[in-house]
Amino acid sequence: MSETPSLLTSLAPTAFHPDSIALFLDFDGTLAPIAEHPDAVAVPPKTMKALAALAEQVPLAILSGRPIHDLDRFLSPLMLPAAGVHGLERRSADGTIHRVPIADDALEAVREALSPFVMKNPGLLLEHKPGSIALHFRKRPELAEACAECVREATAAHGDALTVVPGKMVLDIKAGAATKGDALRAFMNEAPFVGRRAFFAGDDVTDEAAFSALQASDAITVKIGPGETAARYRCAGPETFAEWLMSLARTMQSLERENELTHGKSKGR
Numbered sequence: 001m002s003e004t005p006s007l008l009t010s011l012a013p014t015a016f017h018p019d020s021i022a023l024f025l026d027f028d029g030t031l032a033p034i035a036e037h038p039d040a041v042a043v044p045p046k047t048m049k050a051l052a053a054l055a056e057q058v059p060l061a062i063l064s065g066r067p068i069h070d071l072d073r074f075l076s077p078l079m080l081p082a083a084g085v086h087g088l089e090r091r092s093a094d095g096t097i098h099r100v101p102i103a104d105d106a107l108e109a110v111r112e113a114l115s116p117f118v119m120k121n122p123g124l125l126l127e128h129k130p131g132s133i134a135l136h137f138r139k140r141p142e143l144a145e146a147c148a149e150c151v152r153e154a155t156a157a158h159g160d161a162l163t164v165v166p167g168k169m170v171l172d173i174k175a176g177a178a179t180k181g182d183a184l185r186a187f188m189n190e191a192p193f194v195g196r197r198a199f200f201a202g203d204d205v206t207d208e209a210a211f212s213a214l215q216a217s218d219a220i221t222v223k224i225g226p227g228e229t230a231a232r233y234r235c236a237g238p239e240t241f242a243e244w245l246m247s248l249a250r251t252m253q254s255l256e257r258e259n260e261l262t263h264g265k266s267k268g269r
């Protein structure tokens with residue numbers, strides 16, 4: 001299998017222009033380094049600075065397995081267009097909220113079935129999200145197979161009502177079948193994203209749906225960290241990616257200044 005080319009050495013930030021690109025960024029493992037507990041994450045100050053600058057220059061949306069309200073909390077004071085819970089909810093650039101309708105009964109039954117297993121095994125964690133439950137085993141990696149078995153049993157009776165999405169030390173049990181790829185396509189049909197070249201960076205299995213959704217286009221897809229991927233480029237980790245975002249923001253700012261000098265005005269996104 002051929003090696004995925006490096007984002008840093010293959011694509012200089014100068015190759016991007018604010019008038020033609022749309023940025024889509026995953027959250028955990030891409031913007032926020034992985035932490036022991038879902039609540040313990042923090043977006044490094046330089047990443048926040050780069051995001052704030054880029055959001056002024058180009059259409060930018062977050063695509064995450066987290067609920068949008070969590071993203072807003074971790075990215076405060078920024079409130080960006082975002083897709084949460086792997087595509088189940090979406091906030092457009094104009095603030096409109098879109099939710100995929102879901103049946104909560106199956107999810108509730110799974111919650112009840114998983115709770116005793118989690119109580120019996122300290123270190124396991126059930127994260128409750130709108131339309132999804134995530135079973136985390138980062139603190140008990142030796143229980144990975146037992147968790148998978150428990151989730152298989154708990155979801156078996158619910159057929160297509162639920163989808164199990166494996167991630168980094170987590171099994172996300174989600175109502176319905178929406179994906180980040182669906183959310184990305186929806187953004188690309190709306191202002192201010194429509195007609196632009198998509199750039200999407202993500203680190204996890206769930207990001208592969210968006211990488212695949214973009215395969216047929218001229219999109220730039222970037223896998224953050226190691227692992228099999230359908231992405232076209234790779235970046236070593238969130239630290240390196242933050243540096244790259246910062247240099248992209250600087251490039252965009254200097255293009256904007258040039259534009260102001262030439263045309264005497266700012267685009268004022």
Ligand SMILES: O=P(O)(O)OC[C@H]1O[C@H](O[C@H]2O[C@H](CO)[C@@H](O)[C@H](O)[C@H]2O)[C@H](O)[C@@H](O)[C@@H]1O
Nearest residue numbers: 027028034035036037038064065138168169170
């Ligand atoms: O799509 P993402 O933005 O990458 O979100 C995927 C899941 O991220 C969170 O879990 C992951 O990050 C935690 C904090 O670093 C880590 O402890 C956990 O092991 C990871 O799986 C989040 O808690 C999930 O809800 C998201 O689905």
